Amino acid sequence: MPVGRPVGLPFGRHEVDAVRWPDVAGLPSARPGHTAVARLLVRRALRTLSLVAPEGGGSAGAGAPTMTLHDPDAFYRRIACDGLIGFGESYMAGEWDSDDLPGVLTVLAAHADDLVPAPLRRLRPLWAHARPGGDRNTVHGARRNIRRHYDLSNDLFAAFLDPTLTYSSAVFTVFPARFASLASAQHRKIDRLLDLAQVHDGTRLLEIGTGWGELALRAARRGARVTTLTLSTEQAELARARIRSAGLDGRVDVQVRDYRHVEGRYDAVVSVEMIEAVGAEYWPSYFTALREALAPGGRIALQAITMGHRQMLDTAATHTWISKYVFPGGLIPSREAIAEHAGAAGLRTVADNGYGRHYAETLRLWRERFTAHRETVTGLGFDTVFQRMWEFYLAYSEAGFRSRYLDVRQILLSEGTVR
Template identity: 55%
Template sequence: MTMQHDAPAPGRPRDDRTNTHTLPRPSEGVWPGLATPPVAPVKARIAESLFRNAVRSLPVRVVFPGGERIGAGGPDSPVMRIERPAAFFARLGAHSKIGFGESYMVGDWTSTDLPGLLTPFAATLSTLVPPALQRVARRRVEARRPREEVNSLEGSRENIHRHYDLSNDLFALFLDDTMSYSAGWFADGSDDLLLAQERKIDGILDMAGVRDGMHVLEIGTGWGGLATRAARRGARVTTLTISKEQQQLAEARLAEAGVADRVQVLLRDYREARGAYDAVVSVEMVEAVGAEYWPTYFAALDRLLKPGGRVGLQAITMPHDRMVVSQDDYTWIHKYVFPGGLIPSVTSIERNLAADTTLHVAERRSLGPDYARTLGRWRERFLDRWDDVAALGFDETFRRMWEFYLGYCEAGFRVGYLDVFQMGLARR
């Protein structure tokens, strides 16, 4: 397992944008400070007490070295095996929203059924720690979001770069042939991920009313799957990305699909977009915008849409009360996977539309259970093809990080803590 500290990788500059915040660089096997647990004996004891109290009522089995077992789970319930209790509780006590995932990354604890284990934790996420202690932790203990991860024009490009530019080849190994990195929509009785992704794309294009002869704007290109399908409907597509690596592969894939003459891939932020379009589509991009820029983002959808046009918006969501209390938190997901991200609520989307646009939600459908299935398929494919991922230069720490990310998200969608909606937006 490779766990470097603050030394830069050969040929790459050290990335210290502040004196206190040194970034993990998973594509280079650089994990600042991860190898050494924090020294926080009082916090560790508090964390252990809270953890033991919370787990006693959960349908899981937690096994300690020496054979001690806690939890309300039966013989078939998921098992959490704590290999290094002192390190685990030290990390959990120092930064609970980061330390739990970091402990998995370094092997302080393991599980043979990670999504199954995380599901009951996700179901009781808001009550595992007493609300009064949550408020104290937010004020005095928990890490706050780094200022440099705000989604300004420059900040957004860096945040996107840190995730989507890990490696095009990495994403190709676990995604389907459309390279869709968003929820699929499975037909009844079908477990085919490719068909689910094509159905999802058709669903959002239908909500936007995309048809032959239209000029469509897509905000968030991905790797060109939606633009390809829109072009095959006879539409002309302008699609925006701020990832150079995604732009290059999307253009190659569009050419291979024979639709490059109908699609223009621009390296451009949504705030820099100009023109007027018959339809606008944006799939799971709003989560990377940030609350302070939601008014700008939704106003852009309105500004870029021709009279009579519709917007197809796909958005991951969370309950509004949880979003409000957690929107300033800095979590494991922010540190290692999606810097600058914030999942909106349906209420926050509707309020921003009402305040800053002439648009409203005319129709919507939930794909939450489908996202759980999608994430499960991604995790299985990633683990099955780990040898190929490792050949790209990713280390064992990355494997556990990515497995935890996919399993953590799958658990959230399983229990409804997270949802995802396709929304058709029309003018009021």
């Protein structure tokens, strides 16, 4: 199949590489009755939300985003078998499109808890897929899961991130923000975290989750001695090159190392949007590692995506589209879960501030840049299904923050449990 295609041309399941994308190229087996129920429920939900009549027999509400179903039978069949996984795979297969993808997903996210009638929601365990045992974040599994996302290609991430190569929420001063402001907004976020952790000249800093090294660089310029950990070999290589280029390799030590194998004690620990990749089973190990790495009187600054506690519990054992295609083994925690596990490890929450609106804006800018650089992405060898998957991922995430289903927090922890 062709690696990519110009935007706007038709795309269908028959063009999907079945070896690379088996569950997108093929349709799951579904009982006719199940598909009929899915058709009824989805049509009812879309009509209620004024998105669009699925088979084109109607119109969306004034100014509302719209969905266009190119293959309704396949769309309903996937949802009948695989729920939201099927919904995402149907988009990847080109079976539906939207004139405003994040808009459609924002409406759906805002009504996530009432799209399915209450009696049927109780049956969720009967149809939801369990998470694959192979995605568990054991020491070996975590490295494999991280590489599946972060080792795709440094050039891929460079195609949509700003020049700082920062892959986490920025902090803006104006809305909406222009792309040119994203680098300064990322520096603003990093500086807030470093200030929260009181990083200054002479600070011994541990960073868990290197990314491509921008926070380590910023901390080293303050005079800190930085040890930064990653499981991604591609990230480590580029981070080291950037640090050498800045003349700061004497101040920053980039290690390919699991957080469970931290050595030494530090005045400050910073971890940015890494807890989401840990997995609920290993949150006790994560917070214990943070606590044991902290020197007396030290401070821990976390940046974490969060969701409501009940939503987290519903998601914890469920295989989702995101866990299947984007972040295997991951789970977004709730604020309650963070406080509980931090407290059990002997840490107390000193500050906890949210700014979800800023992440929605960050994701919008990433998505717009990604779609503007399709030709570059295609040239890197990423096919149309991957590009639709990535666009769906960015829009899906943006919708989570715009609807307030998700939030992002900057949290300060220190020694001592709350009394």
